[in-house]
Amino acid sequence: MLTRILPPPGPARLLTVITMVMSLGQGLWMAINAVYAVTVVRLTPGELGISLGVAAAIVLLSSIPLGHLADRAGPRTVQMWSFLALGPLTAALLFVNGFWSYLIVSSVQAIAYRAGNNARKAMIAGLVPKADRVGVLAYVRAAQNVSVAIGACLAGLALAAGSVPGYRAAVLFTALTFLVTGALTAMEAPVPPVPASAGAAFAVLRDVPFLMFTALDGLLVTHALLLDVVLPLWVLQHTDAPRWMSAAILLVNTAFVVAFQVRAARGTGEPKAAAWASLQGAGCVSVACVVFALSDGASLVPACLLLVAGALVQALGEVRQAAGSWTIAFELAPDHAQGQYQGTYKMGGDIGKMFAPALFAWLVLGHGALGWIVLALAYTGLGAAMPVVVARGARMRSGVREVAAAGN
Structure with a gap:
């Protein structure tokens, strides 16, 4: 271990x-x-x-x-x-x-x-x-x-x-x-503070590609709320699975992340590959939503099997999407402003958590399988947009570095 x-x-x-x-x-x-x-x-x-x-x-x-x-x-x-x-x-x-x-x-x-x-x-x-x-x-x-x-x-x-x-x-x-x-x-070894002359205090607010990535990633990471908020109520209201099934799903997710997060992060060390990893992760979450939709009204054994299968696919999407977002968040941020950029990056998830629980509950608990399908389509669209946004941000960051190198 x-x-x-x-x-x-x-x-x-x-x-x-x-x-x-x-x-x-x-x-x-x-x-x-x-x-x-x-x-x-x-x-x-x-x-x-x-x-x-x-x-x-x-x-x-x-x-x-x-x-x-x-x-x-x-x-x-x-x-x-x-x-x-x-x-x-x-x-x-x-x-x-x-x-x-x-x-x-x-x-x-x-x-x-x-x-x-x-x-x-x-x-x-x-x-x-x-x-x-x-x-x-x-x-x-x-x-x-x-x-x-x-x-x-x-x-x-x-x-x-x-x-x-x-x-x-x-x-x-x-x-x-x-x-x-x-x-x-x-x-820990100290990391020297960055002098004030290194850049604007809140330069990140003018970095449109990074802000777009933050928004996309903040929407993508709402998939974690599916397990924490939506599925426990889904199990009770829409399936014949036992109540403890929601706890079993969380256990499956935790065990999968511990076992496979390091392996899932391989090959995501540069922005293009990381963006594709985020797309793959979003695709897996979309598939998981479809699998969860199939459990609507299912009897005991089929419901349990479908819920566990969906949880495994969702966990695979989680570890791939997380690995991709880490590289992107670091690579699109200038070295002299990692703190403010990482703080901005965290805001994406914060905003997603503010509205997602109510929206997800309305979609899934109120509309059943159709709500899951809508979520699947939404995650697919978000994942598809990630390579485009990251490519734009990488070009912008490369241009900045070239200008800085020429100035030196």
């Missing part, structure tokens, strides 16, 4: 170990946050929804400035202090006692987490040679899936106990993982 999730010794291994520690806390907190807020803090579901929405909007607006901060202050510094701050910010949730205090703490917590996340991508760009970045990110993603799964299992123990002390212990454990993440970051 370790050979699949840890790269060879070097900076990449420490990057991966840090991600594992961070993701352990992330997986635990993702699984217990809503229950803690409603059970211990005594928020209503509506207040929780407002708090999460406000925090998401703040993170969306601050993502580019936080990425720019990583460029100017140095990504290791920003990452280290962000996660060191996340420790006490998470522990502060033990003392919140209502809507407003929860809103404030969770919003600041979300900003710190995004700052550290943006800085991690800039760290990878600064510490890992271009030829090795996609491979390293594949190891990182496999390790992240393992840690998130372990964190979710720990959360399951706390949820099974159902006691307030157990929930508070989970909060403290999460805070500890963030503190350890910050401390381990201090052991």
Whole structure:
């Protein structure tokens, strides 16, 4: 197992170990946050929804400035202090006692987490040679899936106990993982900050091809919500499969990513190949949607078989699309502005998550198999547009580099 999730010794291994520690806390907190807020803090579901929405909007607006901060202050510094701050910010949730205090703490917590996340991508760009970045990110993603799964299992123990002390212990454990993440970051090699004279503060906002890629990729990665949001309800309302089938689907996805993400990233080290990998990934997700559509009204055994088959095809699409997007996000970004570009790249997924759950539920749960077919066509169109957009961005980036070389 370790050979699949840890790269060879070097900076990449420490990057991966840090991600594992961070993701352990992330997986635990993702699984217990809503229950803690409603059970211990005594928020209503509506207040929780407002708090999460406000925090998401703040993170969306601050993502580019936080990425720019990583460029100017140095990504290791920003990452280290962000996660060191996340420790006490998470522990502060033990003392919140209502809507407003929860809103404030969770919003600041979300900003710190995004700052550290943006800085991690800039760290990878600064510490890992271009030829090795996609491979390293594949190891990182496999390790992240393992840690998130372990964190979710720990959360399951706390949820099974159902006691307030157990929930508070989970909060403290999460805070500890963030503190350890910050401390381990201090052991990483520093990446020098970029001087202000290297380029405009928010040059990414004028980079149309990169913004188009961000929008396309943000729409493509909404396929993850199919497993998290849509399929659990689909299983209950449209098939005769047992309720636990949605958990089995998530387990299949996690195991597939851990086993095949590194292998799926091979051959995606340059923009053209990466764009085709994204197209292939989108095609697989489209096929998975068609397979899920076939499970509409299916009896027990056929429904289970179709759901697992769809989950496997979707997982293959996920690992190929992810590998392609990593290369594109790095290669279309100038070296002096990786922080702000990676922060912008993260915004695409944020925007997709804001509207996709409601739209997907309306399409699939409201219109059955037809909704799945519409999604299949949409993902096919998004994937087909990716090579065109990336080719334009690569030509633009190549022209910029030629002008810079001529000026030197």
